[in-house]
Structures are given as C-alpha cells and as structure tokens.
Amino acid sequence: MFRSRAKEDAKTEPVSEPADRPTRDAEAPKGRPTPKRSEAEALRKAVVKPARTRKEAAQRTKRARREALDKQRQALLSGDERHLPARDRGPVRRFARDYVDSSWHVAEYFLPIAVLILVMSMIPATTNIALLVWMAVILGIVFDSILLSRRLKKQLRQRFPDESLRGATAYALMRTLQMRRMRLPRAQVKRGEEPR
Structure with missing residues (x-):
C-alpha cells in the first residue's frame, strides 16, 4: 500500500538538478584531466603519512x-x-682548504715516507739512516706547519676580518696530513693557483 504510492509520486515528480552544479566536460568526466601515472606517484610520495608503528x-x-x-x-x-x-x-673553511691545496707540503708525504722508514729500519745496515730520515721528516713537518699557520692566519685576517676564524688553522693543518688525492672535500684548485 505505501510502496505503490511512493512509486507513483516518484514517477510524476521530475527530478531537478541544482543550478549551482558545474557542467562537466565530455573528455574529463571528473571535472579535471586524469593525471599521468608518474605525476600521481610523485604526488603520493610527496604526501607523507604519519608512521603507524615504531618499526615504521x-x-x-x-x-x-x-x-x-x-x-x-x-x-x-x-x-x-x-x-x-x-x-x-663556510667561506673561511673553503679558503683554508684552497690555501692548503694550492701548494706542496711535507706532511702530505708523511705516510709514504713512514713506510719507507719502516722498511729501512728492518734492514740492519740502514737503521741509522732511517733514524736520520725520521728526524728530518719530523723537523720538516714542524717547520712547514709553523710557516703555513702564520701565513694562513695573516691571509684569513685580511680576507675575513668580521668572521670567526676559530679552528681554521687546525683544520688546514689536519688537511696537510692527508695525501692530496685522498682529501675530502676534494681539492678545487690546482697547485700554484690562487685560493678562491
């Protein structure tokens, strides 16, 4: 009894669409073009969802x-x-790196010379020579380090008067102890060039 009347009312009353609803394009039934798969995946990755578990x-x-x-x-x-x-x-550290990389230093050859001294000290005939070479290398490194630190401090004070120079000299001295091709960050200047 109630069903038949509801069906009759539905047949007689036309369903009207709201006037504020936008019309759709025939090629894009959603109201916008379908995104490419790569765009959709990039969008999905960009939206970071919170982790559900501690493990995640x-x-x-x-x-x-x-x-x-x-x-x-x-x-x-x-x-x-x-x-x-x-x-x-920072610019101070970059200049210190370039200053070290632009010239030769005794300390960068410390490891190969130390291996040579070790081999020489195993041979009884060259033990005394190994000790003399060892002392010469140590004195050369100390002398070169003193000169480098004095020159570098002077250059840093001239170029960066307002910046903090703390630790820059020690940073440069540690860089001299590494062989040039093993230095990180890699050398950006050639030997003999002016530091940037």
Whole structure:
C-alpha cells in the first residue's frame, strides 16, 4: 500500500538538478584531466603519512639518515657547499682548504715516507739512516706547519676580518696530513693557483 504510492509520486515528480552544479566536460568526466601515472606517484610520495608503528618510524628515520649521508658523500666528492658537513662549511673553511691545496707540503708525504722508514729500519745496515730520515721528516713537518699557520692566519685576517676564524688553522693543518688525492672535500684548485 505505501510502496505503490511512493512509486507513483516518484514517477510524476521530475527530478531537478541544482543550478549551482558545474557542467562537466565530455573528455574529463571528473571535472579535471586524469593525471599521468608518474605525476600521481610523485604526488603520493610527496604526501607523507604519519608512521603507524615504531618499526615504521625507525625505518623512515634510517632511510632519511641514509639519504642525508649519501648527499653528504656526494658533496664531499663534488665540493657542493649546501650538503657538506658543518666542519667543512663556510667561506673561511673553503679558503683554508684552497690555501692548503694550492701548494706542496711535507706532511702530505708523511705516510709514504713512514713506510719507507719502516722498511729501512728492518734492514740492519740502514737503521741509522732511517733514524736520520725520521728526524728530518719530523723537523720538516714542524717547520712547514709553523710557516703555513702564520701565513694562513695573516691571509684569513685580511680576507675575513668580521668572521670567526676559530679552528681554521687546525683544520688546514689536519688537511696537510692527508695525501692530496685522498682529501675530502676534494681539492678545487690546482697547485700554484690562487685560493678562491
């Protein structure tokens, strides 16, 4: 009894669409074009959902740390200032690196000379010569380090009068102890060039 009347009312009354509803394009029935798969995936990745479990949060943290370390390693190889570690960042540190890389230093040959001295000290006939070479290398490193630190401090004071120069000399001296091709960040200037 009630059903038949409701059906009759539905047949007699026309259903009207609201006037404020926008008309749709025949090619884009949703009102917008369908995004490409690559765009949709990029959008999905950009929207970061909160972690549901501790394990998922730890995985995300580990992944983020790994990505940051990869960027840092690439920056150390390429010299990109944005992703360098804090100890290598800034114009003062860049100048100290370039100052060291632009000239020869005794300390950078310390490891190969130390191996040579070790081999010489194993041969009984060359033990005394090994000791003399050892003393000469140590004195050469000390003398070269004193000259380098004095010259570098003078240059840094002239070029960066308002910046903090704390630790820049020790940073440069530690860089001289590394062989040139093993230095990180990589050398950006050739020997004999002016530091940037």
